[in-house]
Amino acid sequence: MAGNRGTIRGASNFNANEDAQKLRKAMKGLGTDEDAIIDILVNRNLSQRQEIKMTYKATIGRDLMNDLKSELGGKFEKVLLALMTPITLYDVEELKRAMKGAGTDEGCLIEILASRTNEEIRRINETYKHQYGTTLEEDIVSDTSSMFRRVLVSLATGNRDESNYVDxxxxxxxxxxxxxxxxxxxxxxxxxxxxxxxxxxxxxxxxxxxxxxxxxxxxxxxxxxxxxxxxxxxxxxxxxxxxxSRTAYFAERLYKSMKGIGTDDDTLIRLMVSRCEIDMIDIKADFKRMYGKSLYSFIKGDTSGDYRKVLLHLCGGDD
The missing domain is CATH 1.10.220.10 (Annexin)
Incomplete structure (x- = not known):
């Protein structure tokens, strides 16, 4: 899914077996070497991370996602698990999270359904049904109401005209x-x-x-x-x-996730992870044009610790 406008690229000297062993070493015994984990996972693209996940299970006999969950915590765990998740499945999990339990994350539903292509929406629908045994439309209908529901249902069909023809x-x-x-x-x-x-x-x-x-x-x-x-x-x-401009829309979403008191970490993580291999370079340019300050500096001033390290790397530098 890597695109040429992403900030994360695949490692040229990639060795899944070597990475799997290093990750196990970073999590084995007392204490966890967070820096070693970050260094590997943020310097590989999504397909390489999937290969590491399979190799980890095949050579070590353990589930990498489970090991990360048991060793890490909080926002740092959340962003790394998101990085390890295939992009369509990640969208699906975020849509489900937005609708489960008390309250609905309407912003998440709108963001994903309004910004994805027909093909992406179709893959989301298939994966959603496979994961949860119910359709995305059924869950939208049970969790939203009135005209807002109708708009989401329409977007979730993935049936927009995608030609270039203008009448x-x-x-x-x-x-x-x-x-x-x-x-x-x-x-x-x-x-x-x-x-x-x-x-x-x-x-x-x-x-x-x-x-x-x-x-x-x-x-x-x-x-x-x-x-x-x-x-x-x-x-x-x-x-x-x-x-x-989809990238300007994402830039605005990122800005709003960090401005004011408190950070909307769900939105911040989702956008940084889901766009880092697709169009993050353009999102960064729009962010700076729109707000007069780099996305990198915003993240640096609004986050901390290992969580910040990961996000700053996904940002791809201060420009």
């Missing part, structure tokens, strides 16, 4: 429909917003947003903020932001 007359018509569904009337036809934003392709939506500004004399995001509220507002804004 100019349709774009104008969509913009007019959105205007009439919100700004032009008393009350809001939320279903109209859902239909357009959840199904049209990216290039088409960018034209719709341009046309909307001409008609309404304001940006589509301003109208969503004034017409919607709560989780529905957050979901529709996330879709618009992802269509314009």
């Amino acid at each position: 100019e007359s349709q774009a104008k018509q969509d913009a007019e429909c959105l205007y009439e569904a919100g700004e032009k009337r008393w009350g809001t036809d939320e279903a109209q917003f859902m239909t357009v934003l959840c199904t049209r392709n990216r290039n088409h939506l960018l034209r719709v947003f341009d046309e909307y500004r001409k008609i309404a004399d304001k940006d589509i995001t301003e109208s969503i903020k004034s017409e919607m509220s709560g989780d529905l507002e957050d979901a529709l804004l996330a879709i618009v932001k992802c269509m314009r």
Whole structure:
């Protein structure tokens, strides 16, 4: 899953057996050599980490994930276990975590479902059913309500048009429909917003947003903020932001996870781990452009200990 815009690359002199033995040595006996564990796991890409996991079991006869759980703790354990998890399975586990128990992490549901491609969503659906014996849609329906539920269900079908075709007359018509569904009337036809934003392709939506500004004399995001509220507002804004720039959307999510009192570690870990081999270089550039400070310096000032060491490495340096 490694992409050329990631900060984590595979080790060129990779030896899974050697890494497995070093990891066992770092966790055997009294005390744990955290630095040795970090040095190995953050300097390998996901496919290499999967190979280490299999080799560890084959040569040592123990489960690496279980050993990490027993030796580590807290946020440090959480970020390393996330790194060891295949990307689709990690998305699935995060979606399940967002819906289980009391309360729902709506931000996590929105972030994953609004930003993944059709193919990624299809893999998520298959893996989710395999892992939990229930469908993602069933869990969304039982855990959310009203129009927010409908938006998530629509996104979870993974059925957005992904062509590049732009129908100019349709774009104008969509913009007019959105205007009439919100700004032009008393009350809001939320279903109209859902239909357009959840199904049209990216290039088409960018034209719709341009046309909307001409008609309404304001940006589509301003109208969503004034017409919607709560989780529905957050979901529709996330879709618009992802269509314009997915990496800028992720940069904003990272910033919000660290600003103010306390850190949203779930969001911070998920974004750093899930994007470090895909587009973290671009996310970092957007972060600096948007906030005037590097992502690296934000993480450094907002985290501590071994947890910080891992995140800073995933960040790929201070630039």
